[in-house]
Amino acid sequence: MITTHLHNRAGEADTSTAALRAAPSKLFVETTTRCNLNCFMCVKQNRGSDICEGDFSPELFTRLEPAFPHLEALILNGIGEPLLNPHLESFIHRAKKLMPASGWIGFQSNGHLMTHLRAVSLVDAGLGKVCISIDAISPEQFSTLREGGDVEGIDMALSALSNAKRLCNRPEVKVGIEFVAMRSNISVLPATLEWAASRGVSFAIVTHVLPYDELHAHEAVFCNISDQALALYNSWRRKAVQAGIDIQRYYEVRWRKFNRSPKNQAVVDLVEAMKAEAEQQGITLDLKKLFKFEQQRLDEVSEIFAAATEVAGRTGLELHLPEVALKEQRKCSFVEEGSAFVSWNGDISPCYFLWHRYECFASGWNQTVKPKVFGNLADQDILQIWNNSEYSAFRTDVLAYDYPSCASCGLAPCDYVQTEDFQQDCHIRNVPCGSCLWCTGVFQCLR
Numbered sequence: 001m002i003t004t005h006l007h008n009r010a011g012e013a014d015t016s017t018a019a020l021r022a023a024p025s026k027l028f029v030e031t032t033t034r035c036n037l038n039c040f041m042c043v044k045q046n047r048g049s050d051i052c053e054g055d056f057s058p059e060l061f062t063r064l065e066p067a068f069p070h071l072e073a074l075i076l077n078g079i080g081e082p083l084l085n086p087h088l089e090s091f092i093h094r095a096k097k098l099m100p101a102s103g104w105i106g107f108q109s110n111g112h113l114m115t116h117l118r119a120v121s122l123v124d125a126g127l128g129k130v131c132i133s134i135d136a137i138s139p140e141q142f143s144t145l146r147e148g149g150d151v152e153g154i155d156m157a158l159s160a161l162s163n164a165k166r167l168c169n170r171p172e173v174k175v176g177i178e179f180v181a182m183r184s185n186i187s188v189l190p191a192t193l194e195w196a197a198s199r200g201v202s203f204a205i206v207t208h209v210l211p212y213d214e215l216h217a218h219e220a221v222f223c224n225i226s227d228q229a230l231a232l233y234n235s236w237r238r239k240a241v242q243a244g245i246d247i248q249r250y251y252e253v254r255w256r257k258f259n260r261s262p263k264n265q266a267v268v269d270l271v272e273a274m275k276a277e278a279e280q281q282g283i284t285l286d287l288k289k290l291f292k293f294e295q296q297r298l299d300e301v302s303e304i305f306a307a308a309t310e311v312a313g314r315t316g317l318e319l320h321l322p323e324v325a326l327k328e329q330r331k332c333s334f335v336e337e338g339s340a341f342v343s344w345n346g347d348i349s350p351c352y353f354l355w356h357r358y359e360c361f362a363s364g365w366n367q368t369v370k371p372k373v374f375g376n377l378a379d380q381d382i383l384q385i386w387n388n389s390e391y392s393a394f395r396t397d398v399l400a401y402d403y404p405s406c407a408s409c410g411l412a413p414c415d416y417v418q419t420e421d422f423q424q425d426c427h428i429r430n431v432p433c434g435s436c437l438w439c440t441g442v443f444q445c446l447r
Helices: 058-062 065-070 088-098 116-125 139-145 151-167 186-197 214-219 227-243 247-253 262-281 287-292 295-315 382-386 389-400
Strands: 026-029 073-075 104-109 129-133 174-181 203-208 223-226 318-320 339-342 358-360 367-369
Touching (some): 058 088, 065 382, 186 203, 203 295, 223 287, 295 318
Parallel strands (some): 073 104, 129 174, 203 318
């Protein structure tokens, strides 16, 4: 993990970061885009996706080998189910020989193809970490969320991995789960963690669902307001209550410039003072979102996360929880940790957000996200692409964090982010990261 400060007060990148090394520290390799399940929360199911089905080939894998001696982690998954690639074991075996002893290889899986024989072959090849997706332990709820799957399949996968660790004498292999938190399942998170811990799972990753359309937007349980904006608003809302001012009437009275009553003027003055403090502190406010904010909903999520933390502490589970609200101070872990993302066809991208084309409704409006590609392995090896001027400049620009926070902007979506061919944002920067929520802490993955 990177522990040094990643940029100074002027926003300039610290040259000690993994992002600016001569080789990536982490590779996310999409071994396949095929899958044996149909999960509604998957990017493949949304109407804006143009993902073709295919497998990562051994020929392309050799183009990654120059990076292996420098890797801290090799994560062999993307959109599809990694166990569908017949070369998965050979990828692990080859990479393990070339990677540092401290490096690890892992992947996320739906687990339904994890037989006892497959588990042994993977662990024997050098697998170091595997994360199985489970979002409920009720058979009915599980099959609804992950069409074609069942809880029994997860149970068998965990049993197979436990036996493989014993047979291969590799107790250090880490087996974990990933839980996608939604309105329809978040209440069962503590029970799911308890169930998983009883089956030998050592870690759990919880992530919020990314809604891909308005139909599923209600499933998102994270607060779509930044933590600092929320804290500032709550402090001024308390001042308003103490002063007998109804802050919710702001939009009703703000345009009454003539003959405005003292009571109405007090509403406007209070909100303008709040906006001035936000500007002074560099906090972006979306007043419409703030006035619609439901504190009870946020409290419920926080209480469930607290119960999950109690289960983890009692069972010894290593628990990774997401934020309940967007973090104002953004942090792109993918770029800061020196990650590169490799599509099944050899395209190289910088992060999950810019890996594929899709539509989403994460910030309360329809957005089309387009991939950012810096080269293809068929033309150059990974180090040549990693060090080309465009990719190097992109990583430096990301670390400066000088781009807007579209999720907190009352003017979003604007023409800058909605254009088919992104050129620049409202800060006159060419980094298409303003609308990314990964850097706000609400989404997580194996990394």
